[in-house]
Each structure stands twice: as C-alpha cells, then as structure tokens.
C-alpha cells in the first residue's frame with residue numbers, strides 16, 4: 001500500500017446536464033493517482049480514503065474482499081447509478097452477480113452457501129456498495145442481515161437448508177416485514193399483524209409499510225403477534241394466496257431501491273413456516289442489530305464518495321483568483337468530512353472486533369449507526385454546498401447521496417431513537433416511553 005502523489009484526473013461524469021438529453025453512459029476515466037494525503041491505494045481505479053491507515057488493521061483476506069468489491073462496483077454500477085436513481089430503477093440483472101461476488105450473506109457459514117467471512121469483511125462490502133449508492137447497500141443488507149440472518153440464527157435445520165443457499169446465490173430475494181404504518185419506531189406497541197393458529201397452519205393478516213425489496217422478493221420474513229400476543233417470525237413465500245406487494249412510488253430518496261407496502265389477507269402458511277428459535281421483540285431487534293452494524297460501515301462509503309467529489313471539485317474550481325480549496329471556509333468543510341470519516345472508520349473497525357469476539361452490545365451498534373450516518377449526511381450536505389449550483393444536478397453524485405442518507409438516517413431506528421437508546425444505556429432512565437400494555441389477541445375473540 002503506497003501513497004502515490006500523482007495528481008488526479010477528474011472523473012468523467014455519466015452525462016452532461018448542459019446537453020439536456022438522456023444520460024450518456026461512459027466508463028469513468030482511468031484512475032491516474034490519489035487525490036491527496038490520506039488515500040491508500042488498493043491498486044484499483046479509486047483508492048480508499050483511510051487517513052489513519054485502518055486498512056493495516058485488516059487481514060489480507062478482508063482487504064481482498066474490499067478490493068474485489070470496489071473493482072466490481074466501479075465497473076458494473078458507478079457508470080449507471082445516476083440513471084438508475086433518476087429512473088427509480090433497481091438493477092435486478094445484477095442480483096445473481098451480487099451472489100457470485102459474495103455480497104449476499106457473506107458471514108453465513110459456507111455449508112449454507114455463505115463465505116464464512118469476518119464481520120469486517122461484511123462491513124467492507126457494505127462500505128463499497130454504499131460508496132456507489134445506499135439503495136444497493138440496502139438490497140444486500142436486507143438479504144444478508146434481515147432475511148438470511150434470522151433464518152440462520154432462529155430457523156430450523158430444514159429452513160436453513162431450504163432457503164439459505166438460494167438466498168446466497170440470489171436465486172431467491174427476501175424482504176423483512178416489521179414496520180407498520182402506525183409508527184415504525186415502536187414496532188411492539190404498533191404491531192397489528194396477527195398470526196392465528198389454525199390446526200397445523202397459521203393464518204396471517206395485516207399489513208407492513210416501507211418494506212425494502214418487497215416487490216422483488218420470493219420470500220418475506222414477516223413478524224406478527226400470535227394468539228398470546230407474542231411476536232413470532234414467519235417465512236412466507238410471496239406467491240401464497242392473500243399476499244400482495246404494492247410498490248411505493250414518488251420517493252425522492254433511495255430511488256434505486258424498491259420499497260413496498262405488503263398486504264396479508266388471511267395468508268395460510270404451515271406451522272413449519274414459523275422460525276422456531278426465537279420469540280418476542282428481541283427476534284426482529286436482533287436482526288436489526290446485524291443490519292445497523294453494516295450501516296455503520298456503509299455510511300462511511302457514502303461519506304468517502306462525497307468527500308472525494310468535493311475535494312476534486314474544490315481543487316479545480318477557481319474564484320477570486322485561486323482555487324476554492326485554498327479558502328478557509330471550504331477547508332473547514334473538507335476537514336470536518338475527513339475527520340468524521342476517520343473517527344467513524346475506527347469506530348466501525350472496533351465494532352467488527354467486538355462482533356467477531358461475540359461481545360458486541362446493541363447499544364454499541366446504535367452508536368455506530370447513529371453517528372456514522374449523521375456524519376455522512378452532514379458531509380453530503382457540505383459536499384453539495386461546495387459544488388455550488390452544479391451540486392444540485394445528477395451530473396455529480398453528492399446530492400443523490402445526500403437524499404439517500406435522509407432515509408438511512410431514518411430507517412433501522414431513527415437518529416433520535418438511537419439517541420434515546422443510548423440515553424437509556426448511559427443514564428438508566430427510559431425516555432422512549434412505554435409501549436401500550438401487551439394484550440393477548442386470543443382473548444379478544
């Protein structure tokens with residue numbers, strides 16, 4: 001790993017706004033050097049920003065997984081992502097390739113089709129995906145952490161053998177239905193979806209809102225309350241009669257991702273579809289811990305993307321006789337981005353160590369998700385500002401990242417919910433409030 005001081009050649013943008021025509025798709029210009037100090041050259045087109053050389057703390061295998069992911073995503077996704085985002089299109093043709101690259105369930109053991117990779121490897125995959133677009137990372141987060149993880153951690157051996165290999169290759173896409181329309185922050189208090197026992201079957205009724213991959217999925221992991229009012233997870237094939245997915249339109253964030261409402265009208269599944277290994281809210285919350293961990297890494301990928309774009313732009317943009325990079329106000333913004341990225345990477349790396357050691361606590365993950373996502377969002381807003389008027393167009397990437405990160409700041413627990421989780425952890429006082437008293441569904445007839 002060497003730092004090469006050769007000046008950077010500006011990236012070729014996917015299309016020119018001035019042309020006023022549909023995006024022209026081109027290969028980005030070959031990478032000529034590193035944008036400046038703090039970039040570590042992984043011998044790919046763009047080097048990773050890594051000011052404190054955290055990559056030296058990674059194993060050779062972890063670095064190789066990150067390097068391969070970056071090379072693949074640079075070639076297959078970066079030249080097209082602004083068009084996909086503008087057209088609200090998810091690249092379904094890449095799902096199988098994501099499987100081949102090991103992006104789907106990388107930490108799942110090899111006997112079930114995963115890579116058996118470390119937590120840092122999973123984090124680096126999330127980082128590289130989100131460096132291109134939060135929607136691509138979302139797709140893989142849901143598949144890996146919210147669908148494969150619960151089947152692996154709480155499923156029967158039969159469920160694991162039936163679903164995990166297909167999910168790892170991308171033959172099957174999964175989605176995760178926890179949130180309902182009455183308030184996602186309090187999934188227990190607001191859960192109206194019911195699973196009523198009917199002999200050897202369950203009948204599921206209710207609806208789920210804001211479900212990533214909903215219209216792409218062959219299976220849905222649905223969280224519902226049973227006759228005793230206890231939260232249980234069910235693997236529901238989406239072609240089961242009574243199951244319907246409605247795509248949510250007009251999103252101004254995470255446009256290169258499919259988000260859906262799920263409607264379940266008396267959906268009948270065998271009792272063997274229930275995840276036997278967990279009950280209560282800790283089932284879905286354990287999945288969220290996995291996904292939030294990945295987001296703590298992923299957000300830094302987006303932060304690197306906007307920092308690099310703003311830095312290159314600032315160096316090449318001249319006002320009042322010199323580059324805007326020479327101005328103190330611009331430098332302050334760039335330094336804040338670089339500083340937040342550096343601290344965030346150390347935080348993410350430490351979470352990975354704790355995770356592999358089996359010592360990671362949910363509140364520690366809340367810190368990583370909360371702080372790294374907000375740092376990335378603030379960085380994207382600052383990058384957009386440095387880009388001036390050009391920054392509001394899809395000729396550049398920062399505004400897309402900024403709009404995406406508004407969602408990332410909200411899903412998987414809003415910024416404020418994570419503040420309150422941490423407040424509860426540090427003070428011992430619960431400022432979240434109490435969910436309404438749980439009642440047995442069966443008693444209502």
Ligand code: TGC
Pocket residue numbers: 137138139141142176178179184185186187188212280281282283285286287288289291362363411412413414417421432435
């Ligand atoms: P609380 O009393 O705190 O806990 C209930 C039980 O769960 C356990 N637990 C956890 N276990 C694992 N991981 C966690 N993060 C956990 N948090 C809590 C806890 O120990 C307890 O276990 P037990 O054995 O004692 O029963 O429950 P609460 O009702 O007070 O929870 C409050 C709160 C705020 C923590 C929780 O409701 C919450 O996290 N709300 C936010 C909801 C959320 O994040 N939803 C995300 C939906 S999925 C999504 O957004 C996907 S986006 C995907 C993408 O595209 O990337």
Ligand code: FAD
Pocket residue numbers: 142176177178179180181182183184185186209210211212213254259407410411412413414415416417420431432433
């Ligand atoms: P609410 O819970 O209604 O919160 C509204 C506001 O009130 C927020 O600012 C919140 O911070 C604040 N608030 C709430 N409670 C408190 C409190 N006690 N104290 C102070 N402030 C509070 N869910 C899934 O299950 N699966 C998915 O795949 C999925 N994908 C998503 C994809 C997208 C694009 C989006 C936007 C959401 C997705 N979600 C998914 C849902 C997401 O997790 C929820 O939007 C999120 O948990 C917040 O819930 P809510 O939108 O209902 O907001």
